[in-house]
Every structure is written in structure tokens, then in C-alpha cells.
Amino acid sequence: MVNKIGYDMEETQETDTTTLISDINDIAIQDPVVSKSVTENEPVPSSSEQGSSYEILFDQLKEKNKHIFVLSTAGKPIYTRFGNENQMASLFGLMIALVSVTQDSNDTLQSICCGQTRIVFLNKDPLILVGVSQSSEPYDQIKKQLTYVYNNIISTLTLTQLKKIFHNRTNFDLRRLMSGSERLIDKLITFTENDPGFLLDSISCLQMPSSSRDKITQTILTQCSKIKNLVFGLLIAQKHVISIVRMKKYSLHVSDIHLILNLINSTESFKTAESWTPICLPTFDSSGYMHAHISYLAEDCQACLVLLTIDHNLFFTLSDAKRKITEKMRCNDCLHAINEAIIRQPISLARANITGLRHLLYKNKNRSQHWCPPFTSPYNTDELQQNLMSVYCSLISQINFPGRTLKVIFQQLTAETMLAWATEDVELYMTFEPLVSKECATNAVTKLTQWMKKEEDSLFIFNIPMF
Amino acid sequence: MATRKKVLLKVIILGDSSVGKTSLMNQYVNKKFTNQYKATIGADFLTKEVMVDDRIVTMQVSKPAPGPNPLCASIWDTAGQERFQSLGVAFYRGADCCVLVFDVTSPGSFKSLDGWRDEFLIQASPSDPDHFPFVVLGNKVDLDNRAVSTKRAQQWCQSKNGLPYFETSAKEAVNVEQAFKTIARNALAQESDVELYNEFPDQIKLDGGSSDNRSSGGDNCAC
Ligand SMILES: Nc1nc2c(ncn2[C@@H]2O[C@H](COP(=O)(O)OP(=O)(O)OP(=O)(O)O)[C@@H](O)[C@H]2O)c(=O)[nH]1
Ligand SMILES: [Mg+2]
Numbered sequence: 042m043v044n045k046i047g048y049d050m051e052e053t054q055e056t057d058t059t060t061l062i063s064d065i066n067d068i069a070i071q072d073p074v075v076s077k078s079v080t081e082n083e084p085v086p087s088s089s090e091q092g093s094s095y096e097i098l099f100d101q102l103k104e105k106n107k108h109i110f111v112l113s114t115a116g117k118p119i120y121t122r123f124g125n126e127n128q129m130a131s132l133f134g135l136m137i138a139l140v141s142v143t144q145d146s147n148d149t150l151q152s153i154c155c156g157q158t159r160i161v162f163l164n165k166d167p168l169i170l171v172g173v174s175q176s177s178e179p180y181d182q183i184k185k186q187l188t189y190v191y192n193n194i195i196s197t198l199t200l201t202q203l204k205k206i207f208h209n210r211t212n213f214d215l216r217r218l219m220s221g222s223e224r225l226i227d228k229l230i231t232f233t234e235n236d237p238g239f240l241l242d243s244i245s246c247l248q249m250p251s252s253s254r255d256k257i258t259q260t261i262l263t264q265c266s267k268i269k270n271l272v273f274g275l276l277i278a279q280k281h282v283i284s285i286v287r288m289k290k291y292s293l294h295v296s297d298i299h300l301i302l303n304l305i306n307s308t309e310s311f312k313t314a315e316s317w318t319p320i321c322l323p324t325f326d327s328s329g330y331m332h333a334h335i336s337y338l339a340e341d342c343q344a345c346l347v348l349l350t351i352d353h354n355l356f357f358t359l360s361d362a363k364r365k366i367t368e369k370m371r372c373n374d375c376l377h378a379i380n381e382a383i384i385r386q387p388i389s390l391a392r393a394n395i396t397g398l399r400h401l402l403y404k405n406k407n408r409s410q411h412w413c414p415p416f417t418s419p420y421n422t423d424e425l426q427q428n429l430m431s432v433y434c435s436l437i438s439q440i441n442f443p444g445r446t447l448k449v450i451f452q453q454l455t456a457e458t459m460l461a462w463a464t465e466d467v468e469l470y471m472t473f474e475p476l477v478s479k480e481c482a483t484n485a486v487t488k489l490t491q492w493m494k495k496e497e498d499s500l501f502i503f504n505i506p507m508f
Numbered sequence: 509m510a511t512r513k514k515v516l517l518k519v520i521i522l523g524d525s526s527v528g529k530t531s532l533m534n535q536y537v538n539k540k541f542t543n544q545y546k547a548t549i550g551a552d553f554l555t556k557e558v559m560v561d562d563r564i565v566t567m568q569v570s571k572p573a574p575g576p577n578p579l580c581a582s583i584w585d586t587a588g589q590e591r592f593q594s595l596g597v598a599f600y601r602g603a604d605c606c607v608l609v610f611d612v613t614s615p616g617s618f619k620s621l622d623g624w625r626d627e628f629l630i631q632a633s634p635s636d637p638d639h640f641p642f643v644v645l646g647n648k649v650d651l652d653n654r655a656v657s658t659k660r661a662q663q664w665c666q667s668k669n670g671l672p673y674f675e676t677s678a679k680e681a682v683n684v685e686q687a688f689k690t691i692a693r694n695a696l697a698q699e700s701d702v703e704l705y706n707e708f709p710d711q712i713k714l715d716g717g718s719s720d721n722r723s724s725g726g727d728n729c730a731c
Contacts, residue, residue, distance in 0.1 A: 113602060114598055114601055115601045115602020116518065116599075116602070117518060118516065126516075127555070127580040130516055130555040131554065131555055131582065134551070134553040134582060134584055138550065138551055138595060138599055141595055141596035141598035141599040142550075142595060142596050144598055145595070145596030209635065211602035211632075211634075211635075212518060212603065212604050212698070214515065214516060270714075288714075329711060330712070351712040353711070
């Protein structure tokens, strides 16, 4: 079987009436029925060898729930989550043909649905990103994932460079400049599938007494404020942010922080040596690089300090600043406080003591920060946790549906009862035991809100000082 | 770089209907031929790994040490019939080589070459059209009723900056391998002739937060 965007037809004098099937919906590559009909139309031995290898390839691809492909507008492969791009060259050709045909009629191909499978296209000239999901994820969700992958590519190249490269050479094989970043993209996709921060557009903070956090922030600020062209300082513990400082008038966007977190948590070598790396923050400024000084505070304190500047000559200044920050933090017990907080993570929901409540997501909307307590029984397996995340995902997209102002959703599912609750300042998604009544659930909101008043100082970062 | 991926070349085949584009591709990739004619609708894609041992390759800075260079040719076969041609500009963009095919028994298909070449140059708009690698194939040389002489074909190729010309038979596998070797080699030369993109873009300018995304208080700012 040859990969094709049309069908082979027997061409005889009489077949002039044969209709050309050109409906985009029928060209779905994932649909087994379609590929079967192509096979049946294949009486000639023509390309059966390549055909069977394609069938094996497609069978392998179908086993995976979620695919992400990146290609250039010339149809050259750049990234695939699974498998080898060269073997899929024809598949990439097919994608570009679909995009091209639609473009030719002054239209944009956004998504193809066939059964459970949804294919989403994101056209970001000179790149095209394609997501294929078999787990009925919402369109917006897949599109956002594709945007994250796109941003990750921008973060290593900058948009200016990317455009320049393809302006000069439309046939450029971008994989030449991507070695090493495939791994980051793999990790980032996993992040977008599991992390509530991606769903909620927010970051998670390391819980600690606000007095300790303020002391840490002040220590960083004192050093940073003296340095010209330093724009942001960020202290991170695993997936959590401890502290942020920033230059007056500038702020860090959540999706840029997610990229930084992904970079740090995917790169072991940062743990052993201080690093100096160019990174473009696409939302902040996609045209140029920031330069990041990245280092863990100390052997005995595994928090990672990221200092971001626009000046690529600042390494030694920042290295010096970092050393002073660590020294000061050792003296004023901040290192100790961070270690304590890391050991105490994650903060269990049991402390809120609300009967029937199994799990929740709490988002402070003004701060774009969230709290997600650890999963407890009965969510003991990856699969059960993943299922619950999909339930959250669907609630979140309903609450945030553009143009709609839903405030409360109460859902009794077979395995749990869900309550989504949105106010001006807060989004709250709660998971209860099944059969919990509406009153019971709303009472829990009140109780939790009261508890939060006491705890939010330690769960969120309220003080993000400027210099 | 040790982990460099295999080079992937995009090769587009153009020419009038039934000159043998699909047959040539099948002969080259699958070593098969059929007398049956099935018009291509839209496009077919095939890939093949090829070895090119070429000086041009090894001279490139970013290439591995001299030696055979494995690469992967992705061949985009198109429809010659007008009613099946609607692939759009994007389809042709970024090709590394374009193969123009005519049927040596059909003068009409030979005359069309100019049109196909122009059409390709317009649609794909390569950065250096005068030196874009085309390869011309005169197919079906196994047939007796030849109507386009070798000389005439060669003259045309000469007039277009000396395009490589091969006389092939997809049916009897004459010159197919050689032709595609040249196609791959020329495509590779096109693909690898690249400046290094390692100069840094200009430093970001801090404009006091006047641009939307940087200023505080916007959507989703962790502040
Ligand atoms: N004798 C002979 N016949 C050939 C040769 N190559 C192709 N044919 C025949 O010519 C006819 C057309 O070949 P195709 O390869 O389908 O032509 P095409 O250029 O792909 O046509 P379209 O898809 O319509 O654009 C078929 O019947 C082939 O068997 C050849 O080298 N010699
Ligand atoms: Mg054909």
C-alpha cells in the first residue's frame, strides 16, 4: 500500500463517472476502515513491500494514545513523540498535503475527527504541529499542548532565528539544530499530560512559613538588585517554586515558568555544575535570548537558583552573586528552612479535615498559583490518577469556556462526586466520595475556604518584590 | 555531532499523465512494474534509504567524516492529470530536487516540460531558481515508436543551465537506478549547502515593560 492522499482508481474509458472522494474526513489516516479500502483497491503488486512495513508502523502508532508530530511547512519531519521520523516521511507528506489542500482554498485545517480519534493541526509558519489523541481530549487541550511544544522549540532557537532559517531555506532540516531538545519535548509532553499546573495555567509553590519565604526572597533580592540587566530570579525545588524576584515593570508568564521548570527537572547535569545557558522565553520575548545562570544552592540544599539576564557577558557577576546568596542563606538559616520544607512536602489534604473529601485542586487566580495535595487512597495507581486528572480537565475546560460564566458544577459520577466552584479570585475543584450530597459538598467549600484563610500564606507566594 | 539524524530529502516528480512517474518510482523503490495504468490522484509518497558517496557531502563542515553517507529519500509522486492536480503551493515548498518526466514516444509530453518546470518554480519559489536541481527523465525507451530524439531532449536540458538527462525504462529497469542516484546526489547538494546558523540574534532590549507580554498585571502572570 502506498501512502496517499487520494485513492488509486482503475482508469478505463468507462470510469469517467468515478467520483473523486475528497472529503477531508475520509482521508483520516488513523481510521482502519479507510486503510482497508485502500488495500482492497490494490490488485497490483506495486508497492506492497513498503505497504506492509507501513501497516506495521501504523499498528505500532495506534497502540499509543497520544501522538505529537512537528514538521516544517515543506513537510520535512522535525519531531515525533514515538518512532523514527524518517520511517514516517510519507506520513508527514500526507499531513502537509492535507494542510496544503485546505490552504489552497483559503482555509485553515484545524482538526479532523474520526470516531474516538481527534487530530489537531496548529499552523505556526514555518512550523506545523499535529496532535493525535485517542482519548477524547478536548480540542483546546490538544491545541495548548501543541503550543507548549512550539514554545519549547522557540525557547531553544528564538522565533527570529527560526524564521530566518526557513526564509533562507525552505527545505532546511531543523533536526540539525535540535539535537538534545527532543528529550526536553518528550518530558514537556508528559508534563502537559500529568501536571495540574498545565491544566490550570498556574504554578505550584513549595509550602513553607511565609516568614521563612520572606527571608529567602529578601536574601536573593539584596544581591540581585545591585546587578544591572538582571531581569528575574527564581528559586525552585523540584516542581515547586520557592521564591521569585523581578525587575521593576517586568513579570514572568506562567507558561515561560513551565518551560524553565521543565528544563531544570529534565537536566541532571545542572545538579553537578553551575550552568550558563541561553534560553528564549517565548511569551516574554520570542525574538531574543535571555541568559540563564542555573545552579543548585549547595550539596546539602537541593533548591535550584535561576538568574535570568539579557546580558550574555554576565556569567561571572551572577556566579559571584549566587555564591553570596548561598553563603548568606547558610548563615541566616534559610538553607535549613528550605530543607525542612522539602522534607515536609507534599502537604496532605487530611490536615484540612473535611469528611468525604478525597482530593482537590485549588487555584488562586490572582496569583496564578495552585495547590494540588498528593493523591491518597483510592487513587493509588497511575491509571486511577490519570482518570481523575481527565475528570478535572473536563471540569476546568467547562468552567473556563470562553463566553460562558459557569460558577458551580456538581457532578455525581460512578466512582466519585465532583464539585467545581469558581469565584472572582478562586477556582476550586473537589473530589468527594460517591453519593455525597450537594449540601454536603457546598458545606465542604465553606469549611475549606476557612481553612485556606489560615494556610494560604504558606501555600502561595504573595510577596514577589521588584528591584 | 555523533547523534546526527539521517538526512531526509524531499524529491518531487512532475510530468504529464501516464508518462510513467509512478512506474519509475515503483521500479526504483520496490523493483516492480505493471502494465496496468492507474492514474495517481493527489499524490503518492514513498521513501527509500540510499547511499551516496559524494565529495560534495564530505566537504560540508557539519557532516560526519568522509565515507558513504546514508540518507533517506522521500519521493512525492504527483498526478499528471489536470483534474487531480490541486495540491496547493505548500505541497511543493522546500523540495530538494524536482524530477521532470516525459515519454519519449509522446512529443506532447516533451513539450509540456517547460510548463511543468515553470509551474514548479512558481509554486515552490526556491531561493535560487536558476540553480535549482532538476533532473530530466525521458521514459519508455523500451518502446519502438520513439518520437523525441535524444538530441532534442539533450538540447532542451542544455538550454536550461545543463540539466542532467537520463533515458529510462521503468518497464525494463533501464537507467532507473542511475537516474535516482543522480537525483539523490543533486538533492543532497541542495540540502547540505547551508550556512551555519550559530550567530546569536540581537540582545533583547528592555523597553520599560511597554510591550504587552512583559508588563505585570496581565493574564497568567505569576505576580
Ligand atoms: N513500455 C513501457 N511502459 C511504461 C513505462 N513506464 C510506464 N509505463 C506504462 O505507462 C502507463 C502509465 O504509467 P504511470 O506510471 O501510471 O504514469 P504516471 O506518470 O504516474 O501517470 P499519472 O499518475 O496519471 O500522472 C502504465 O500503463 C505503465 O505500465 C516504460 O518504461 N515502458
Ligand atoms: Mg502516477
